[in-house]
Amino acid sequence: MTSSRAAGSYPDRPEPLPHAIIDSHTHLDMGTGALADPDDGHEYPPLDWFLTRAGDVGVPRAVQIGCELASARWTADVVARTPELLGGVALHPNEAPELARLGTLDDALGEIDTLLTGDRIRVVGETGLDYFRTGDDGREAQHYSFREHIGMAKRHGLALQIHDREAHADVLRILAEEGAPDIVVFHCFSGDAEMADYCARRGWYMSFAGNVTFKNASGLRAAASRVPRGQLLLETDAPFLTPVPHRGRPGGSYLTPLTARAVADVRNEPLEELCAAVWANSLEVFGDW
Numbered sequence: 001m002t003s004s005r006a007a008g009s010y011p012d013r014p015e016p017l018p019h020a021i022i023d024s025h026t027h028l029d030m031g032t033g034a035l036a037d038p039d040d041g042h043e044y045p046p047l048d049w050f051l052t053r054a055g056d057v058g059v060p061r062a063v064q065i066g067c068e069l070a071s072a073r074w075t076a077d078v079v080a081r082t083p084e085l086l087g088g089v090a091l092h093p094n095e096a097p098e099l100a101r102l103g104t105l106d107d108a109l110g111e112i113d114t115l116l117t118g119d120r121i122r123v124v125g126e127t128g129l130d131y132f133r134t135g136d137d138g139r140e141a142q143h144y145s146f147r148e149h150i151g152m153a154k155r156h157g158l159a160l161q162i163h164d165r166e167a168h169a170d171v172l173r174i175l176a177e178e179g180a181p182d183i184v185v186f187h188c189f190s191g192d193a194e195m196a197d198y199c200a201r202r203g204w205y206m207s208f209a210g211n212v213t214f215k216n217a218s219g220l221r222a223a224a225s226r227v228p229r230g231q232l233l234l235e236t237d238a239p240f241l242t243p244v245p246h247r248g249r250p251g252g253s254y255l256t257p258l259t260a261r262a263v264a265d266v267r268n269e270p271l272e273e274l275c276a277a278v279w280a281n282s283l284e285v286f287g288d289w
């Protein structure tokens, strides 16, 4: 049986990197179909397939992000038994309004708070604001949830990984009002050069995903060219945002090298030096493992 998600539909492996890097944000629960309906007719590659393929091209480690309750529970479980992975858990900004409507947002936040005590859970994320997918009526719940996650990152002493979609000004305002945790990462950075400078001055990390390779992303490439080397991270957000030339197909951590090459290019930096910096920065953010 074949389907759009079977291993055969994934792009070929890219050329290996000259130095290992870490994929700082991926969704293996989706890639492996771990939480999918077994009768959905799709066939998913297993976890080992993703890990081996990534290791083969210089991406031996990744941070698995579970951002609704079922995937957060799965994340806590999988990272405890998978040496290649660390985890992050949170309620996604598009999930918060839905839970608020059901009256279960506070209970869900409480469970995330408990999952954050796992010693291989090193990230509060992804949280933040998304004005693209959630309308005005969901903003109050998003703001509340984001503020609660900022508090959790500070209490647990963990990195805060921010999802910011078309909400730059309010994300920065709420961070300022709450007081940012020690380690802040803008996952899938989507700001312009000016916002990159603002984040750089505050010592925040900026993580670039496959969309930095897209044809229309010149503003994002301008931002990537300005990030101080010590604050740069790379990620896939897989199975989404698969880099060029495979845009539109499902992806995995093994495609991070395509993004690494594009970012090294735009920054005019030797690929090996860039990768070494990304490796070191990742360990600073997540701790070693």
Ligand SMILES: [Zn+2]
Pocket: 025, 027, 065, 126, 237
């Ligand atoms: Zn994500």
